[in-house]
Amino acid sequence: MNPDIIVVGAGLAGLTAARRLSAAGRTVRVLEARGRVGGRTQTIRLPKTGLSVDVGGQWVGPNQPHVMALIHELGLEVYPTHDEGQNLALLGDKIVRYRGLIPPLSPLVLADYALLSHRFEALARSIPLDAPWTAPDAADLDAQTFDTWIRKNARRPQTRALMRVYAGAVFSAAPAEMSLLHALTYTAHGGGINGHTLTRGHALQDRVLGGAGGISQRLADALEDVRLNSPVVRVEQDETGVTLHTPDGTHRAEHAVFAVPPVLLCGLPFDPPLPARRAQLQQRLPMGAVMKFMAVYERPFWREAGLSGMAISDTGPVTVAFDNSPPQGTPGVLLGFIEGAEARELMDVGEHERRDAALNSLARMFGDEALTPIETVQRDWTAEPFSGGCYGALFGPGVWTGYGEALRAPVGRIHWAGAETARVWMNYMDGAVESGERVSAEILGAQEG
Numbered sequence: 001m002n003p004d005i006i007v008v009g010a011g012l013a014g015l016t017a018a019r020r021l022s023a024a025g026r027t028v029r030v031l032e033a034r035g036r037v038g039g040r041t042q043t044i045r046l047p048k049t050g051l052s053v054d055v056g057g058q059w060v061g062p063n064q065p066h067v068m069a070l071i072h073e074l075g076l077e078v079y080p081t082h083d084e085g086q087n088l089a090l091l092g093d094k095i096v097r098y099r100g101l102i103p104p105l106s107p108l109v110l111a112d113y114a115l116l117s118h119r120f121e122a123l124a125r126s127i128p129l130d131a132p133w134t135a136p137d138a139a140d141l142d143a144q145t146f147d148t149w150i151r152k153n154a155r156r157p158q159t160r161a162l163m164r165v166y167a168g169a170v171f172s173a174a175p176a177e178m179s180l181l182h183a184l185t186y187t188a189h190g191g192g193i194n195g196h197t198l199t200r201g202h203a204l205q206d207r208v209l210g211g212a213g214g215i216s217q218r219l220a221d222a223l224e225d226v227r228l229n230s231p232v233v234r235v236e237q238d239e240t241g242v243t244l245h246t247p248d249g250t251h252r253a254e255h256a257v258f259a260v261p262p263v264l265l266c267g268l269p270f271d272p273p274l275p276a277r278r279a280q281l282q283q284r285l286p287m288g289a290v291m292k293f294m295a296v297y298e299r300p301f302w303r304e305a306g307l308s309g310m311a312i313s314d315t316g317p318v319t320v321a322f323d324n325s326p327p328q329g330t331p332g333v334l335l336g337f338i339e340g341a342e343a344r345e346l347m348d349v350g351e352h353e354r355r356d357a358a359l360n361s362l363a364r365m366f367g368d369e370a371l372t373p374i375e376t377v378q379r380d381w382t383a384e385p386f387s388g389g390c391y392g393a394l395f396g397p398g399v400w401t402g403y404g405e406a407l408r409a410p411v412g413r414i415h416w417a418g419a420e421t422a423r424v425w426m427n428y429m430d431g432a433v434e435s436g437e438r439v440s441a442e443i444l445g446a447q448e449g
């Protein structure tokens with residue numbers, strides 16, 4: 001029998017939509033291209049130590065109500081990110097220890113950074129979260145890159161370097177890859193720079209016990225009809241419904257939800273074709289570039305030296321590091337992100353070379369003990385065909401103002417979800433969940449109306 005609704009994509013957005021629609025009494029089928037659920041989240045068990053680690057999204061915070069409520073609804077628990085001790089900053093060949101967000105740079109640099117971030121956040125507060133194209137001066141903000149604005153407003157090279165680290169850590173891209181309007185919108189979605197980058201009270205406060213992949217797994221387990229290895233390859237729509245083709249057959253429903261990164265839809269034939277603005281939007285949303293690298297040690301040796309395990313570097317390839325040890329503290333795990341330009345440098349090399357580069361980077365921060373882990377794991381999200389990159393889509397100059405209205409607007413019986421469509425915390429797990437909730441309400445409203 002045909003279901004009422006088909007959801008394409010078993011990431012957090014698609015599975016949340018399916019859960020809410022099923023709870024409202026609709027029959028739902030989920031079609032997922034990969035042989036697993038979770039999309040940009042995945043928890044894997046390491047072969048040597050048996051440790052479960054998140055190779056995709058992992059942090060959640062109390063300022064993210066949608067994902068936190070879902071975690072509790074599913075009976076999962078969170079635990080705090082380890083952040084006790086001093087942080088490290090490796091800037092050029094100089095290493096400094098510090099507490100808080102900003103390393104102890106010269107008073108001139110600190111004043112310059114304070115002024116710049118104050119200006120940036122004041123601008124961010126003027127952006128309507130769900131419609132950035134209606135912001136005052138939207139055309140002007142969208143006509144320049146984030147990089148152009150930083151160069152114009154930052155007086156000190158170290159301030160520019162700090163903003164590049166922010167862009168890498170939060171957007172997995174260089175500031176030149178996005179418009180200023182996008183950088184402001186995204187920052188505003190998290191309530192400011194601190195909202196995205198700090199632990200206690202902010203987006204990096206907690207991790208999910210057992211791994212963030214458990215959220216999608218529990219969602220999928222409670223659904224009746226989730227079909228893996230079912231990539232949608234063709235879409236037809238008529239007045240009464242939508243037909244989706246997969247290599248194994250056809251599936252028909254009254255409504256379809258696409259909960260996949262928009263750029264992946266570029267190669268998918270739609271009949272009739274999508275409206276030009278929607279189709280062009282999809283062409284204009286490239287994904288960020290990120291690799292996640294973890295090294296496992298018998299114990300978190302950096303803690304003994306009074307270090308938190310958090311580090312930033314302007315030299316790379318690891319530009320941001322964290323203590324990713326399990327709640328009991330052993331084994332010790334250092335997590336390094338390789339993002340944006342650094343990820344591009346290591347895209348074409350083999351895993352061994354990438355491993356060596358990442359370990360050397362960690363050793364420059366934490367000392368030679370970092371060179372001898374028990375085991376390592378890496379995930380290059382740029383090489384994942386059903387993600388196309390991570391953490392999420394980047395809006396270049398002109399995209400929000402020229403195409404933003406098409407991001408969530410349904411096309412007949414086809415609806416759009418996914419972290420990219422979120423009205424808050426876009427490109428985060430919280431945004432994915434919010435989008436699933438929004439799209440399910442949209443379909444229920446359309447059916448009732």
Ligand SMILES: Cc1cc2nc3c(=O)[nH]c(=O)nc-3n(C[C@H](O)[C@H](O)[C@H](O)COP(=O)(O)OP(=O)(O)OC[C@H]3O[C@@H](n4cnc5c(N)ncnc54)[C@H](O)[C@@H]3O)c2cc1C
Binds near residue numbers: 033259264430
């Ligand atoms: C390394 C990394 C670190 C991150 N860190 C964090 C973090 O700490 N905190 C946080 O909140 N977020 C983080 N994120 C981002 C977060 O994981 C994502 O925003 C979120 O998981 C996206 O969910 P989604 O459901 O919108 O999309 P996806 O998870 O991308 O789900 C889309 C699904 O659609 C499937 N699909 C694609 N094409 C087709 C097709 N043609 N037919 C059928 N199925 C298809 C895909 O296989 C996928 O399963 C991180 C992401 C990465 C990769």
